[in-house]
Amino acid sequence: MLELQGLTKTFGGQTAVHNETFSVAPGTIMGLIGQNGAGKTTTFRMILNFLHPDNGAVLWNGRPMAVQDRAFIGYLPEERGLYPKMRVADQIVFFAQLHGLSRAEALARLDKWMDRFQVKGKKTDKVKDLSKGNQQKIQLIATLIHMPKLLILDEPFSGLDPVNAGLLEDGIRLLKDNGSAIIFSSHDMSNVEEVSDHLVMLRNGEMVLNGKVGEIRQQFGRTKVYLEQPPLSDQELQDFPGVEKVVHQGTRYTLTLSDPTVGHALFEAATAKGYLPEFSQQPPTLDEIFKLKAGASA
């Protein structure tokens, strides 16, 4: 169990993170979202003991992170890098050994991971001779091979093609099933909703959201209605009481309601003439919440 208790960090008078408190239980995935500069990387650096908080503490299983042997951590930095001239196997063995695996164990596991991630290349190839996509896979293997109990991924999906992003999701789920506590950051919501159990959103170092993904969305109420081929005209929708905004794309409409209860009247009106291919009333998407929250004070 990873616990952050009232973490505060300032750099030369500027607050990077303020009173950050959350926890990540084993077998769960936490998404840390926020714009660039919101304090995500600073948070990770404090968890990793690269930076020491001005106030507060980072605990792992109830003990301060600073006094732990950190071999149980797997970390993927935002900017990636490998030794270009080193062979794949040597490189992976090195990182695995740093995390407590023996050479033989690391080599045995490497075969499985290379299969799992469908790496095109041999263990004896130098990293620089692999394609970019395969280099990314090797980097992921280096982070995951020791099956870390705590996995920290800084913007893991940035720069990955959809195939590799899928492989990463599979890898993350594998570790989750294995009981790892996982925390990852993102400023792109598309992968977050699918992968995370919990979400924390930072804005200028402050926590503005904290909770389960579904619950957070529900907090905002079902204020979005998706309609396809409604029997009402643009104008009629626009003028409907309680509808704040209408976005029209082809035969599909997205309506923003001032109050979820407006949905009832809208449903009646939309189905008055019978069949309707789609009527869906939902809470705002994470992306919308993200934009809403990110822009709130800006």
Add this chain to the structure above:
Amino acid sequence: MNAVKIVFNQVFRKNLKSGGWWSIVLSPLVLGLIMFGIGYYMSSTTATPQVGVVASAPIQQGLMKQSSDSVKYRTYASQKSAEKALADKKIDGVLTVNAQTPYTSQYLSRQGGQEVSKNTLTANLSQLNTAAVAGELHLTSAQLTKLLTPPSVTTRNVSISDSGKMTTKGGAGESAKYLLAMAISVMFYGFLLSYGSMTAQEIATEKGSRIEEMILSAISARAQFFGKILGIMALMVVQIVLYAIIAGGVLIVGRNNATIRGILSQVDWSMLDATFIIMTLGFFVIGILSYTVLSALLGSLVASQEQASQATMPVVMLSLVGYMAALMSANGSTPLVNILSYIPFLSPLIMPSRLAVGQVSSPEALLALGINLAFLAIFTWLSAKLYETNVLAYSDNSIWHALRQSWTIARSERGRAKTVPAHEK
């Protein structure tokens, strides 16, 4: 396996497999081989110049007797026959000597022929000339010998202690020591430059590519720092052992080779005492370690691999000062060099050569060694501390700025690191 050992293994194995390290090892050998080859080729292809002599019979015989490796004389009855031999390239020059004392002569040399130094010809002729003049003056052979004996100069090198006591220093032994000191200075300079830049490069690459962050998420920066330094030291030991094996092999195989024997015979090896060798080795080890630690510190300050050469600049400058001062120390002691020879980084380059030429006594050198060792301990401890903050801080500013910044962070972080766990108890 502990962290230091893993990093040590990785640094050692990675470089052992790299072309960069092998080029550091092999390039001096290749250079040495080429120089030896050129020397050998030159000496084997240079023929002794042949000089035809046109003169009276006593002079011809006198010169014939003086034929040596540097010139071989042949006699010709006439200028014409000699010049024909010259034209036929049988000889390289024609020396025509007028028998009247003092001798006057003309030397005709063929373009493209082997060169004879004018000094050799003059020296050979002047001996005959002196004998001829002595004959004219009716001198006895004893008088002639006296006339020909050069005045003698014997040298005695003394060191004067503070109390004014003079102690005679050995002659031949000092040259052996000085030669060894110079050889070690050159090797030291070469080693510190190659391993210094290798260390800085290694760290700058890991930092620039953010591999550093992955490593430090698992182990402490301190463990990584020491693992790296030890790994690089091990590579250097392997290089020295390789050289020792090669040197041993060359001595065994080539012990009958005239060139190698010539080089070895110039030094009186028995004069190298154990104190001097141990002291010099001490300076070598401490010096190389100091420079490697400095390179590691500087390498951790830059933000990318491209800036690694910028990082090694101070190493180059500092060692160059030491190297120049070491060369200067051979020409006599100056107050500046004396002071520099106690200063860390410069001392390991200067002190062995000062010790070799007898400018300092063993206790003084031992004092310098002590200063260096104490400095190395403090400097390593400090560097390891700064390294912890440096390797994770990226700055586009100058190295000095980065160093100041890292110092500030290190100090403030240290305070926090202590309070955090305490806070939790």
